[in-house]
Each structure stands twice: as C-alpha cells, then as structure tokens.
Amino acid sequence: MCKNCKLKPVIKLPNSQISLCKSCFIKYFERKVRKTIRQHKLFKKGQHIGVAVSGGKDSLTTLYVLHKIITPQKTTKLTAILIDEGIKGYRDETFEFAKKVCKELNVPLKSTSYKKEFKKTLDQILKKNDIKPCTVCGVFRRYLLNNMAQKLKINVLATGHNLDDEAQSILMNQFRNNISASARLGPITGIKKDKKFIRRIKPLYFLTEKEIMTYAYLKNLATPFNECPYAKGSYRGEIRKLINDFDKKYPSSKHAIINSFLEILPILKKNYKQSEIKYCKSCGEPSSQETCKTCKLIKEIK
Amino acid sequence: MKIKVINEKTNKAQEIVASSITEIAQKLGINLEEVIIVRNDELITEDTKLNNHDVIKFLSVISGG
Numbered sequence: 001m002c003k004n005c006k007l008k009p010v011i012k013l014p015n016s017q018i019s020l021c022k023s024c025f026i027k028y029f030e031r032k033v034r035k036t037i038r039q040h041k042l043f044k045k046g047q048h049i050g051v052a053v054s055g056g057k058d059s060l061t062t063l064y065v066l067h068k069i070i071t072p073q074k075t076t077k078l079t080a081i082l083i084d085e086g087i088k089g090y091r092d093e094t095f096e097f098a099k100k101v102c103k104e105l106n107v108p109l110k111s112t113s114y115k116k117e118f119k120k121t122l123d124q125i126l127k128k129n130d131i132k133p134c135t136v137c138g139v140f141r142r143y144l145l146n147n148m149a150q151k152l153k154i155n156v157l158a159t160g161h162n163l164d165d166e167a168q169s170i171l172m173n174q175f176r177n178n179i180s181a182s183a184r185l186g187p188i189t190g191i192k193k194d195k196k197f198i199r200r201i202k203p204l205y206f207l208t209e210k211e212i213m214t215y216a217y218l219k220n221l222a223t224p225f226n227e228c229p230y231a232k233g234s235y236r237g238e239i240r241k242l243i244n245d246f247d248k249k250y251p252s253s254k255h256a257i258i259n260s261f262l263e264i265l266p267i268l269k270k271n272y273k274q275s276e277i278k279y280c281k282s283c284g285e286p287s288s289q290e291t292c293k294t295c296k297l298i299k300e301i302k
Numbered sequence: 303m304k305i306k307v308i309n310e311k312t313n314k315a316q317e318i319v320a321s322s323i324t325e326i327a328q329k330l331g332i333n334l335e336e337v338i339i340v341r342n343d344e345l346i347t348e349d350t351k352l353n354n355h356d357v358i359k360f361l362s363v364i365s366g367g
Contacts, residue, residue: 010345014335019347056365160365213338213363217345225310225362240364244335 011214014247015255022218029215033065033203040187042201043156046075050154050198052145053080053102053109055094055223057216058160060101062203064221066158067105079152083144084113085137086121090228097223110148114140118298126230128302133230136297143294147285149198156188161202164209167257168239175239183272186265194277197286208254305352308359315357323348323358336363 002009002021009019013028020028036042043049051066053059063080070076080102084091095111102109115121118140126133149157166185173182190199204212216222231237247253279285280292287293305326306315320326327334327348334348337360341350352358 008344009347009350011338012347012349019349022345058365209363209365210335210338213361214345217338217340217361222361244333248333248335 010218011211014208014210015252017251025214026218029207029211030065030068032206034069036187036203036205037069040201040205042158042188042203043076045073047155048077048079048153049201050145050149050152050157051078051080051107052157052159053082053098054160055082055091055096055098056160056226057222058162058204058209058212060098060160060221061212061216061219062158062160063101063107064105064219065215066203067107078107079154080107080109081145081148081152081157082109082111083141083148084111084115085141086114086123087228087230088123090226093226094223101221110152112144112148114144117144120301122230125301129300131301134234134236136301137230139293139297143285143292146196146198150196154198156201157198158201158203160204160212162204162207162209162212163254163258164240164243166202166205166261167243167254168236170257170261171239171243172235179268180272182261183265183268184274186262191274191277191286194286196279196284197277206258303352303354303356306355306357308357310359310361320352322352323350326358327360330360332360337361338363 003018004024007021010022012019051063187202187205191197277286280287282295305318318326339346340359
C-alpha cells in the first residue's frame with residue numbers, strides 16, 4: 001500500500017523501498033526535478049531552454065516535466081531540438097512520437113539530420129567505415145545540438161540523462177582511468193562563459209531509469225520497446241548490467257555512486273580546470289583542440 | 303499458480319508456474335531493477351499478490367541507445 005494514502009502502489013522506490021500510489025509518485029517525481037533545478041541552479045526564470053529530444057522516454061519526460069514547471073513562469077521559453085541520425089527502423093519511429101508529444105504540449109520542435117548537415121546518414125557512414133558507432137554518433141550529435149542551440153539563441157540545453165546514465169559514466173571513467181572525463185560530469189556541465197558553448201543541464205539527474213519509465217508509462221510518454229541496433233554489446237551495456245546486478249544484491253549502491261561522486265566533483269573540477277576554450281580553425285565552433293573532433297571525423301570518413 | 307507472461311518484444315505469451323513476481327523474475331532471469339510490471343494495463347509493484355491465471359507484462363526501463 002502507498003506509504004502516504006494507503007492506495008494501490010505503482011512503484012516501490014528503488015532507493016528507499018517505499019511504495020507510492022500514482023498520484024503520490026507523480027508528486028514525488030516532479031518535486032525531485034524541481035529540487036534539482038533549484039539546488040544546482042540549472043536555469044533562471046526568463047531564460048530560453050532547449051530540450052534535446054530523441055523520442056525516447058527520458059527526453060520526452062524531461063520535456064514534459066520542464067513544460068509543466070515553466071508554464072506558470074510565463075517568461076521562460078522552451079524549444080525541443082531533434083537530431084535525426086539516420087538509423088533505419090529505429091529513429092524514424094521515435095521521431096514521429098516526439099513530434100506528436102511536442103504538438104500536444106504546444107512546444108516548438110526544431111530538427112536537423114546528419115544527412116542534411118554531413119551529407120550522409122549514420123547507416124551510410126557505418127557501412128563504409130570501420131569506426132565505433134557510439135563515438136561518431138555522439139560527436140556529431142553533440143556538435144549539431146550545440147550548433148542549433150546557438151542559432152536558436154538558447155541559454156541552456158536540457159538532456160534526458162538520468163541517475164543510471166551518470167552512475168555508468170562514473171564507473172566507466174574509473175575503469176578506464178579517465179578521471180578528467182568525470183570532471184566534466186554532474187547535473188550542469190560546460191563552460192560558464194562562452195557565447196558559442198551552450199551549457200547542458202540534466203533535470204532528471206537524481207531519478208533512476210525505473211522511476212522515469214514509471215512516470216513515462218503513467219503519462220503516456222513511453223514508446224514501445226525499441227533498441228538502437230548499434231548499441232548492442234557496448235561497454236556501457238556491460239557496466240549497466242554490473243551496476244544493476246550489484247544494486248539488486250546491495251540496494252542503494254547506485255545512489256551511493258552518485259552521492260559520493262558529487263562530494264568529490266568540486267575537487268575534480270579544480271584539479272582538471274578546463275583549458276581555455278579554442279575555436280576550431282575550420283568550422284569556428286568551440287573545441288579543446290585546434291581542429292574539432294567533428295571536422296577531424298568528417299575528414300576521416302569515406 | 304499459473305501466470306501468463308507476455309514477452310514485450312514478441313508479444314507472445316508464456317505460461318509460468320510461480321507464486322510471486324519475484325519467483326517469475328528469477329525463473330526468467332529478469333532483474334526487477336530493469337523493468338516495470340503491468341497487469342491489466344495497470345502498474346503493479348514486485349510484492350503485489352498474484353492471482354491464478356493473471357496475465358502480466360514486464361516492460362524494460364532501459365533506454366534504447
């Protein structure tokens with residue numbers, strides 16, 4: 001029974017093992033997002049927030065909750081951004097769903113594609129090149145998201161990253177001895193003062209995949225099971241299994257990874273101070289090196 | 303108890319003899335952290351009591367990409 005009102009529960013919270021009914025869970029979920037926004041100062045009233053949407057449950061839940069939160073703040077603006085990577089049988093379905101949700105919420109949706117910007121779909125790139133799918137896809141997507149956000153005069157860009165994603169990234173960086181990458185994690189990332197680099201925010205940072213799927217199911221934001229054909233057998237997938245198996249045996253481990261990480265994050269940020277931002281000599285976009293990763297990849301791929 | 307479990311990907315039903323959701327999950331090798339459970343279009347928790355001939359579905363919470 002629900003801990004508060006004794007109604008039928010819809011979830012047993014992964015961290016506390018407390019059961020909540022539909023209405024108490026929705027309140028709990030939205031309160032958690034509001035708290036994350038407030039405590040980590042994700043955005044201010046009157047700003048223009050972009051939401052990177054893929055059509056999956058995480059990004060659509062981010063859009064839905066942010067829309068609910070900012071609607072009373074009449075000056076805050078929301079725009080959804082969608083990047084079509086060109087993955088046949090996967091992205092086309094979620095794309096349609098994202099369009100539908102944006103229409104229902106009356107949130108403008110701006111989109112572009114790898115085909116339009118790089119002249120090739122991800123499927124075409126991977127057919128001809130022996131490269132890791134998630135690497136090239138991630139580099140291109142982040143590049144286009146930042147580029148579109150600039151053009152749309154967006155102040156911060158929200159993504160659907162959740163507690164599970166973050167715990168996986170932390171362990172992955174740990175296992176690969178890549179702590180400098182962890183210094184760039186957290187609920188808000190990116191360089192504070194750069195007119196070309198749009199900061200990223202993660203409103204669902206403290207919510208697990210299970211909580212998000214529950215919310216998405218209750219709000220009709222969950223698409224039928226759909227898996228990226230290139231994600232199979234990824235390193236992240238193995239880490240996810242490891243964490244989930246461990247968390248089943250020792251509950252709250254996942255939350256402990258995040259909470260202990262947030263304690264050391266300020267030290268990491270201090271130790272790995274980002275070097276001054278450069279601008280790519282061929283495209284002018286922000287980069288840590290002379291030529292940005294996107295331009296390097298474009299040159300490399302056939 | 304005989305419980306019908308619908309496979310999310312194939313939509314095919316499989317009959318499992320079990321007395322609880324935990325037992326079904328164990329038999330099918332499902333980690334309950336990675337799914338939500340649906341019975342008659344309603345979400346239920348892993349400690350919900352099952353009835354004979356219940357039809358349930360596990361929906362994966364893992365995002366696609």
